[in-house]
Structures are given as structure tokens and as C-alpha cells.
Amino acid sequence: MNVVVDSGNTFSKVGWFQGEKLIRYTKGLGFEELVQAIRADVPQNVFFSSVGMDSQEFKNALDLPVNVWNLSPDTRLPIHKNYDTPDTLGADRIAASVGANFLYPGEDVVVVDMGTCITYDLIDSSATFQGGLISPGVRMRFKAMHSFTKRLPMVDPEKDPVLVGKSTRQAMQSGVMNGVLAEMEGIIEKYRHKSPDLRVVLCGGDVAFFESSLKPPIFVVPELVLIGLNRILTYNVSLQ
Incomplete structure (x- = not known):
């Protein structure tokens, strides 16, 4: 059995795999909880x-x-990277792309x-990561409006907001949520x-x-990132 860990700034997600099959996963773990779950x-x-x-420290x-394996810019991957600054490429981006491939x-x-x-990252039919783009997330947009103005409140995301807001809060909801949706539709297009035969795969907490x-x-x-991390692990184990 393999375990893969996707550790963020505060919490971690861990997945247990039997070969290439995800058996179970747990998210929202602090450091001690993560260690105990694996032990x-x-x-x-x-x-x-x-x-x-x-x-x-984790080991x-x-x-x-x-x-114990660690994902780094030098880790061997089952895909190619066509990226000008591979050392700056985020682990989640490359793991998700490996999972999609x-x-x-x-x-x-x-x-x-x-x-x-x-x-938004493109992995092409030749298993080459071609790069993509990075945009502010939903909560980052709400936080920016609250932080950079004196009167706009802090707002949490809601599903299917009205288009024409009748209050400041509704207008902010519409601006962020409908704005992100329009952005996604435009970029995907x-x-x-x-x-034309592109496959669109979504992951992440705000999907x-x-x-x-x-x-x-x-x-x-x-769980695309976990699937990708496990694929990178099994690839490296096979090369031993």
C-alpha cells in the first residue's frame, strides 16, 4: 500500500492507494493528525x-x-515539462496534470x-505539460475587495448568486461568482x-x-492531485 500526502499551508490531505486505486482519503489534517493517521x-x-x-521534519x-519520497523540481515524472521556469512550477499544478494524463x-x-x-493548465496528447495561467481564487477576490476598500464587507461565496444585486453584499456576490464563471467559460472556450477535442477536468475546493x-x-x-502524486510515486518506484 502507498500513502500520498498533499500538504498545504495549514492543513493536509492524505490518500491511501492499493496500486493505482484510491482506497480512501482524509482531508483537513493538522501536522500531528497527519502523522498519527499514517502511523x-x-x-x-x-x-x-x-x-x-x-x-x-515530516520524516x-x-x-x-x-x-519516504519527496516531490521536488528534480523528481522524475511520467510526463514532460515544456515550461521556461520549471523550478517555480507549483507541486499541485504538476501533480494534477500528471493525474489528468x-x-x-x-x-x-x-x-x-x-x-x-x-x-488552468494544459497537458497535451504527447504527455507534455505546456503551462497555463494563474488567476485569483474566489475567496482571494472577496478578501481583496474587503481589504483594499474602507466600506465593503467580507463576504463568503454562495452558489448561484443573482445577476443583478439589490444590496452591496449581493452585488459583491454577483461580481465575484458570476465573474469567475464568465472567466472560466471564456478561458475554456x-x-x-x-x-476542439479538448477534455476539461476540474478539481479543487471551490469546484x-x-x-x-x-x-x-x-x-x-x-482527488486529482492525490491521483497524480500516486502516479508519480509508482513511476519512480518502477525505475528503481
Whole structure:
């Protein structure tokens, strides 16, 4: 059994895999909870990806006789990278792209990851990561309006807001949520103009706000990053 860890700035998500099959996953774990969850069901391999946590600190805390792998810019990947600054490429972006290529081999795929930022990344039919774009996420937009003005309140996202707001709060909801939806539709359409048979795959915590509003065909794979991390792990194990 393999365990993969996607560790963010505050919380972590962990997935247990039997081969390429995701058996279960847990999210919202603090550091101690993460370590205890893995120690409760000891795997053969652990693959660790983090934006802020030191991999050696994690390995020391785990203190298990297992192989611990760490995702870095030097990690061997089952895809190619056509990117001018590969050392700056976010781990979530590359893991999601690997996951998309694994699920849909031989296809042009755009991965829309809706987290703190919204990323749109193209992995083409030759298994080459071609790059993409990064845009402010939903909550970042609400926070920016609140932080950079004196009177606009802090607003939480809501599904299907009215188009014509009758209050400041409604107007902010409409501006952010309908604005993000229009952005996504426009960018996806530009990608489809380049590749008519493009497959669109969505992941990330804010997908639920938009998945029913986007024009089909759209494929939602909530655990795409975990799937990609496991694919990178199995690829590296096979090369040993």
C-alpha cells in the first residue's frame, strides 16, 4: 500500500492507494493528525508534497521503517515539462496534470484547479505539460475587495448568486461568482479553439460552486492531485 500526502499551508490531505486505486482519503489534517493517521495504517511507501512543511521534519516525526519520497523540481515524472521556469512550477499544478494524463492518456486536457488561486493548465496528447495561467481564487477576490476598500464587507461565496444585486453584499456576490464563471467559460472556450477535442477536468475546493453552471462536457475529479502524486510515486518506484 502507498500513502500520498498533499500538504498545504495549514492543513493536509492524505490518500491511501492499493496500486493505482484510491482506497480512501482524509482531508483537513493538522501536522500531528497527519502523522498519527499514517502511523495507524503503515504503508510501504509514503510520497510527500508540501508548500510549506520541511520533508525531513515530516520524516523524523513519522519515524517509521518505510520509504519516504519527496516531490521536488528534480523528481522524475511520467510526463514532460515544456515550461521556461520549471523550478517555480507549483507541486499541485504538476501533480494534477500528471493525474489528468494518467486518467485520460493520449488526449489534450486542460486542468482547472479551483483553490486559493485558480489555475488552468494544459497537458497535451504527447504527455507534455505546456503551462497555463494563474488567476485569483474566489475567496482571494472577496478578501481583496474587503481589504483594499474602507466600506465593503467580507463576504463568503454562495452558489448561484443573482445577476443583478439589490444590496452591496449581493452585488459583491454577483461580481465575484458570476465573474469567475464568465472567466472560466471564456478561458475554456479559448483552449477549445486551440484543441476542439479538448477534455476539461476540474478539481479543487471551490469546484462545487460552479460545476453545475459550466457548459458540458466537464469532468470533475476531486482527488486529482492525490491521483497524480500516486502516479508519480509508482513511476519512480518502477525505475528503481
